[in-house]
Amino acid sequence: MKNSSVTHHIAHPLDDSEAVVERWVFRHRAVLLLLFLGLSIWLGLQALQLRPQASFEKMIPTGHAYIQNYLAHQSDLKGLGNAVRIVVETTEGDIFTPEFQDILRQVHDEVFYIHGVDRGSLKSLWSAAVRWQEVTEQGFAGGPVIPPSYDGSSRSIEQLKSNTFKSGQIGSLVANNLKSAVIYAPLYDRDPDTGEALDYTRFSADLERLVRDKYQSDTVRIRITGFAKVVGDLIEGLAQVVLFFAAAVAITTILLYRYCRCLKSTLIAVFCSIAAVVWLLGLLNVLQIGLDPYSMLVPFLVFAIGVSHAVQILNAITHEAAKGASRLKAAQRAFRALYVAGLVALVSDGVGFATLMVIEIAVIQDLALAASIGIAAIILTNLVLLSILISYSGMSQGSVQRLKAVEARDRQPVWEGLSAFARKPLAGVSVVLAVLMFGAGLYLSQGLKIGDLDPGAPELRPDSTYNRDIAFITANYATSTDLFVVMIKTSAQQCSAYEVLDKVDQLEWRLVQLPGVQSTFSLADFSKLYMSAMNEGHPKLKGLNRNQSMMDAASIKAPVGLFNGSCSLLPVLVYLDDHKAATLESVVAAVDDFAHEHDTDSFQVLQAAGNAGIEAATNIVIAQSQNTMLLWVYGVVTTLVLLTFRSLRAAICIMVPLALTSVLCQVLMVYLGIGVKVATLPVIALGVGIGVDYGIYIYSRLEALLKTGMGLQQAYFITLKTTGKAVAFTGFTLAIGVGTWYFSPIKFQADMGVLLTFMFLWNMLGALTLLPALAHFLLKPAKREVNESVAQSSAVNTLPSEQRACA
Template identity: 60%
Template sequence: MKKTNKPMETGLSGAESVIERIFFNHRPLLIVLMAALTLFFGYQASTIKPEASFEKMIPASHPYIANYIQHKDDLAGLGNAIRISVEHTEGDIFDKDFQQTLQQIHDEVFYIPGVDRANLISIWASGVRWNEVTEEGLTGGPVIADTYDGSPEELEKLKTNILKSGRIGSLVANDFKSAVVYAPLLDKNPETGLPIDYQEFSSQLEELIRDKYESDSVKVHITGFAKVVGDLIDGASQVAVFFAMALVITLVLLYAYSRCMRSSVVPLLCSVIAVIWQLGLLKTLGYGLDPYSMLVPFLVFAIGVSHGVQIINAIGHESAKGAGKELAARLAFRALYVPGIIALISDGVGFATLMVINIEVIQDLAVAASMGVAVIILTNLVLLPVLMSYTGVSQKSVKKQQHIEEHGKHPIWNLLSGFTQRPQAALLILVALGLTAMGLYQSQDLKVGDLDAGAPELRPDSRYNLDNAFINENYSTSTDIFVVMVQTAKDKCSNYQTLDTVDQLQWRLKQLPGVQSANSLVNVTKQTMSGYNEGNIKWLGLNRNQNLLNQASIGAPRGSFNADCSLMPVFVYLNDHKAETLDSVVNEVEAFAAQYNSDDITIKLAAGNAGIEAATNIVISKAQYEMLIWVYSVVGILCLITFRSVRTVLCILLPLALTSLLCQALMARLGIGVKVATLPVIALGVGIGVDYGIYIYSKLETYLKSGYSLRDAYFNTLKTTGKAVAFTGLTLGIGVGTWYWSPIKFQADMGILLTFMFVWNMVGALVFLPALASFLIKRKPVASEKSDAGSEGSKHNDKAEAKVSHA
């Protein structure tokens, strides 16, 4: 073939010819325009900040959350809060210097913007009181007396007051070696009116509390949603390091693949531009990046590389047959524009199906991923071939490609093309059925929610999880609080019937494994009634005399009931917030409510961090299958519209479905639960994997329409598109596999799952797709099939590919 730079448009439809002319006849203008957009979006991206919101993490429309929001003002401090445990490592808390440090920490926390100061409590809060019965009646006062001066006498009095306060196990450790400052948080920073910046808030806790007050004798332990998110954001900043590692790995492998630095740098450049555009668009439209969507830019980069490799591979293929720079770029664009658009639309719509999950952080992730896919259409399907029309492919790369085309034996391609034959295909389908059976069996153990104590998003040996373990080991009231709301008529929360019902509920809950204790107005009333009778344990029960019950409830601590005594919270302290623990509590409370709810009393779920987690698990459990149905339905419809064949849709989707099932089995095997952080992975994996199937089948169909046998058509497909798919799957798998060493556990988990999906989607497209095609695609009579003489890179093969390229 003679080299020529004259574009060849023979056989193109009018619409495709127009699109190609628009882009390639105005290349300088297009490059300038995209450069300007890159500068603008680059500036916007430079101002984007990591952010997180407690409200975005919860399913706002779920009935449990609706109940919590309805009574939020009456349940101050039972949602988003931090707990600071100050430990005296050289003795107990009854030490003058330690108490001075605890007071300073209490005061320091009071002035941190975003803390709900009215509900801040510790033994240094005036609202924390002690009570006792004397010969003269009930008496009491603040735990820290007005006369406190740090003297031994006052410290002894403090110890006595704490024993009388009933706060051991909650504000004071069971071994008296540490004490807690409990700080509920507001939704917004009152100084700025903006949502709390959790990264800044976490930094303030470190600088103003831990760094300032920790010493050889004092150790600080901090837990709570704000601290988890702050640590995640700090750790997720290392995503940039792993992104750079993936960039370098991809560059090295691309060069090894193409032997052309231009063909390696340009697709990477266009993929990075796609990431810049995505981040800039997010900022321009008012979105931010939370810890759970920080991985999306890498996915955008991965998808961009996937499509870029296809373009580069096609350009190299055309250049090897003698096409000039511009012609090779045009032919590559012409061959891949339609399947590329279809694949990216499938990606985008597949990601958009995450919007059906009514948790705002997942919906934001769906928006971010969909935006990223949309910009790839311009950066990698349009800008990349336009830039390559100027740079071209190096002669070294062209000669390598020509050598492969003319003399290569292609043993791997011969092996894979053999899977289109019925005997081998039948064996592969049996293997797939066996894997399906194994996946179904293993995925039965897949759990919804967290499967580890503490914050599963962080490593078990992270500072946060060590702090959380310390509090759980040394306090009776754990950091995992499940709150049941008992609603009555006004002034009826202390009625005997109400208290007796709650007493029964508490007894049933305390029998459950995983429940440490349960506490409510009932406990206060019982203790007060016993106190009225000189502490006699025979009176440690509910008296049917309503006047006595009313009197006993008057002195209950703040938070035991609301202002008009129409709501009573029941605090259930759990060993952890694992899925099975939460499920057992939810089932018990719902069964109890079904039995005892009436016109006079209504038992509602749920508040507290564990109650909110339970609601989230319920939404995730339902949404995971709903999301899969939407993803596969949408992708299937788009493939059906494109290829107009149900058989083709099955060839593309069945390997993807197998990968999704095996991914769920892997999650069950590794102990990774389905939750906010992991649920989107399956949808993202399907979105990326469908690209492989669409590209391969589109090329395969082109050869089949030219009259070649299925084996020869697939052999030619493997030499071009299939080679690029194999390279992309392995390269991206290696790049994302580096996340395994991330200090953030959920990022490491994502690395494992995405590596598995990248590689298995590639295997599915290269191995299982042709096996399915051998049974599902209608065969032409043998006499009409063209042969490639063994498919060993013969001249006849080259002629066939030339015919297809110009068709």
């Protein structure tokens, strides 16, 4: 009786129950097709107008206390935020020649007129604000390092050399070996006239065209560093990213054709997945969000997720066609069987990505929004549009006949072998191995670091032009490019008070004891130099003087930038060997301890400015947000799975493999020396979003077969021949496509390629091996009993009955 009931449902799947969504979609398929066509054209035109963009403010956690301190005093800290350094190096002799100085002056003038440069804060030997000072018998003497009378003569060159040594710029604006000089150019984040964000693409191109290309020669080398140049290089490398994306699309297309052996359905599936990317890019332009270098992987993820769902639909349609269904009926039945599971998977993806919004860094929030928009596009393009297009084109007879031949084989060793994970002893072995790997992973992942683990810009290869330029500055200048600024806030007109400067001096002494700190400089240091200078340079008198008049006199002679106009804020400049996480953590901890000991109403120690200070704040936010983000991702996705399957056992079967992959991915990051930062933090969340698709599809198909009375292993064997085969193909195909990123000249993309390849494969393996093993132990005994007669009857025509159960 039970068998006949099953057979009846198989024979009449559409007559017994009608799905409202499926009926509505296919009843209006012509209208929907025209609507999708018009929408694709419009969004395609919008996508063509999208331009890569980046913002310094979007890269930093503006809500963090350190950044708020910096922004509140930004006007008093000219040049201590977003800036570039242009190094002009001579390969012949030193910088004290008329020829070199002429080149340096021309480069200075070129940089002065580049759009985006804060001209009032531009510094080089040719800046009037860069001055020399000395104590003479008549008192203090000084002036610009390069005086108005400079004419390139031997006498002028000797005067320039003397002034340079007296200026204290050796190691800062002039190299220790006197073979190069720096032009330091602070930047506006927004154009003061238009309010528009700085165009980093244009700015970086201007630096290359107007400076490096124009002045670099056999005798002169140009080196450029700074956030703007990093972003510019990443955007410039976007063309190569597009090439790798195209390679991934080509690889996916070839493998998809070999999988389904139907050219028209392959092209339709790829077209729908690319359409989702086009919709995403078009919507980003409409919403004026933009696409920055750190979210460049989102379009590929959207394409990958689209292909994943397309493969499931093509697989289901081919099975229906093999049973004799017409083009329209095959598409209808496949859509009815899969749209619920597909919709749940995609909603889980979108909501999971949206949880990245808890990280208060605008660039990550933009990435989360972009990924969520892409998922919304996939729901329409790869669930609805794909099914409609296939209902017109159908599957080729070659594809259908090939499937029939495969299904007719007596033995299918791969699927039979994998189905053994649904019963003892392999189920037990799989679970035990998973527990051991999870425990080992948790232990090893404790070595995961927050922030950059390498000097230079880790987004670029170590041998990139930018990182070679950074290495040159580090090797040839006493003051590195990694600057941490501590802000000392006092009462008005009290920044030069002895008590204040004494505390600042104590803070500097603590900081210079730390490994990774090169040197420090502040008004306290200048005041000590002033005291020594006032006493014929006697080294024993190089100290702070309790005579307040003397301290006030020293502050009057201090260079611009050592305190603000109201003498209520003075920066302490801390030059670091690098911006590695450990270096920044030690500096932050030391300053925090000092502030805890010495802060009063009239003396406050505030962190932090400078590129290293801003990065320290970013690392703190990421460290605080990392676990919160993961809890939100897993909490939201688990809740959606629970609401869909209404079973805690189902949620465990689907989510545990994802959790194992996340932990192992963190271990891989430790092994590869990849820190958790703005560029890498979203990867784990995105990996969960992709992986949950595999589990939902497999469990949905498995549950449908179990409801017919099948035993677990038999049901899983049939699941593997349909959904499991598609999951395995998707995992391998996407891993191969993204694996090509390893050869990208952009290290950030190469790292993402390695991590995503790992997550594609492990999520696939977890869904195919660990999920059935957990099901063996967690599903109710009644569902694990093998009813051979029902199993044999259901095996003849499982897919329609399963589709009806899913619907």
